[in-house]
Amino acid sequence: MRLSASLPFRSVLVCPTVPASVALARRTAEMIYVESWGINPGHQAFGPALLMLSELVTNTVRHTAALSPQVTVTYAAGPKTLAFGVHDRHPHLPDPARFAACAGGLRLIAELTAELCGSCTVQRDTDGEGKTIWISLPI
Template identity: 35%
Template sequence: MSDGGSLRPEPGQVVPAAYEGTWKFDAPALDSSVPQSRHAVRDLLVRRRVPIGDDLLQGVLLIVSELVTNAVRHAGVLSPEIGVELSVGAGWVRVAVRDQHPYRPKALQADDEETGGRGLLLVKAITSEAGGACDVQHTVDGGKVIWASLPLAGVTTPRMAPSAPGWPAWPRRAPS
């Protein structure tokens, strides 16, 4: 039966906000993919009207830049294409970058004279400061996914992005 075209949720049913969803895109492992990925994520968050403050938005965009840069620089030889995923739920935002290189990177302290090498430290710091989580997981095809999930400040829904089994959405190896 129709009530004029609107669907009403059942009592107790959680109805996702209009901005919730998951978006994926692939990009070549080229330097030009870094700003393109960052702009794509920013534009998507703005277009979907995600309730994200400017500080958190800048943090998410920096995370995207760092993760895509690492995939391009360190995995490009074995992974000519990388995957970027943005997921937004009621109260959280999650970014993930997938590549086909099996090496699982670790955040290392860089020498003060080094101009690089701090990307994962920066990702961990931004994520931690926001009260989120980040990790690296192997995929079933031998690659990896590096992800960061951050809470949307001011959004009152208590649901938080899953961070373990089942995430990331890309295939992953079973724990050994």
């Protein structure tokens, strides 16, 4: 998992690929971003960021648990950026350019990312057996 050097604040959560991890990832995000890094929870990007994070972890739980017993969430921030990455060890590599044509959570991620002038990228693991989906939003 790679992070930009321009995002000096970083924290990692590793948890089992089970439904309870969705709420854990979200609560951890709220604690880290607000309490540790001082990000304003009233910022227009904050609520949508938590929703997108929940959707990505939910997708990991639903679709990758058989091949990825753990999900890793990396939280990151900088002076003008809030970011997070959700990593699993499933080899399927989704194309963010096609998220808008998908149903459900991926479409929502595409819409919110565009509305908030953010970005969504997918980085394949070097062995090709996993990936991280990164969301970056201006704050």
